[in-house]
Amino acid sequence: MKTVIIHGQNHEGSTCMVARELAHKVGGEVREFFLPRDFDKPCLGCYTCFQTELSHCPHYKELEPLAAAMLEADLLILESPVYVYHATGQMMSFLDHFGTWWVVHRPMPEMSGKQAVAISTAAGSGMKSTVRDMADSLEMWGIRKVYRLGVGVQATRPEEIPDRILETIHRKTDRLAERIRENADRRGCNRRAKMWFFIMRMAHRHFPPAEPDYGYWEKRGWHGKSRPWDAPIYKKREPAAASK
Numbered sequence: 001m002k003t004v005i006i007h008g009q010n011h012e013g014s015t016c017m018v019a020r021e022l023a024h025k026v027g028g029e030v031r032e033f034f035l036p037r038d039f040d041k042p043c044l045g046c047y048t049c050f051q052t053e054l055s056h057c058p059h060y061k062e063l064e065p066l067a068a069a070m071l072e073a074d075l076l077i078l079e080s081p082v083y084v085y086h087a088t089g090q091m092m093s094f095l096d097h098f099g100t101w102w103v104v105h106r107p108m109p110e111m112s113g114k115q116a117v118a119i120s121t122a123a124g125s126g127m128k129s130t131v132r133d134m135a136d137s138l139e140m141w142g143i144r145k146v147y148r149l150g151v152g153v154q155a156t157r158p159e160e161i162p163d164r165i166l167e168t169i170h171r172k173t174d175r176l177a178e179r180i181r182e183n184a185d186r187r188g189c190n191r192r193a194k195m196w197f198f199i200m201r202m203a204h205r206h207f208p209p210a211e212p213d214y215g216y217w218e219k220r221g222w223h224g225k226s227r228p229w230d231a232p233i234y235k236k237r238e239p240a241a242a243s244k
């Protein structure tokens with residue numbers, strides 16, 4: 001199992017600790033990226049990705065290693081502490097760069113072979129909305145199974161987390177790691193993305209073609225009988241995150 005963790009902050013705090021504990025329990029190879037250390041660009045809103053392809057993004061050189069690692073992974077973990085009820089600004093800026101991967105535009109068939117987890121910790125509350133900030137992208141990218149894990153840690157750093165909450169973290173990560181291992185090596189699409197796929201397919205039939213999305217779907221036979229989640233997994237792409 002190949003796991004990629006995208007940390008929504010540079011420091012190794014409580015959320016990082018939970019994400020690493022889960023990845024360790026799942027086992028296999030783990031790669032980690034920290035935001036903003038490994039990617040620090042806000043989306044410019046230039047629409048280049050929507051109008052051409054992601055590889056033409058002005059930030060693609062910096063984005064490519066993270067995009068390629070995510071495409072190759074079997075398990076994606078996005079984690080962020082709660083900052084004023086939401087994911088960190090750097091996590092949201094990172095996710096803004098993958099609008100074209102949403103199923104309503106040009107979904108990547110690789111996603112249907114993956115599982116993902118959105119993890120958040122808060123001192124008290126806001127985990128639900130923060131986890132959702134990340135799960136929205138994971139689900140709309142078409143990842144087969146997306147899990148959500150939010151923990152109220154009553155702390156600002158890992159050393160302060162009360163023992164009973166640490167036990168809850170151990171128990172929840174044990175259980176989740178087991179589910180992830182049981183669900184490995186399958187293909188499919190989550191229900192939300194599947195519904196949006198069919199809505200867009202119908203829209204493509206009834207409205208003038210919006211390029212390059214329409215051509216991307218047509219080339220892959222998605223206006224016919226093929227589906228993104230039927231395609232064989234191909235791990236190597238050139239360039240890694242292109243969506244031609």
Ligand SMILES: Cc1cc2nc3c(=O)[nH]c(=O)nc-3n(C[C@H](O)[C@H](O)[C@H](O)COP(=O)(O)O)c2cc1C
Binds near residue numbers: 126
């Ligand atoms: C800027 C900022 C905003 C925060 N906003 C909230 C919040 O809205 N709700 C909350 O319960 N905790 C909030 N916290 C506390 C952190 O979410 C909490 O301590 C978290 O566990 C820290 O995780 P970390 O150790 O991974 O950074 C905030 C902390 C910071 C620095």
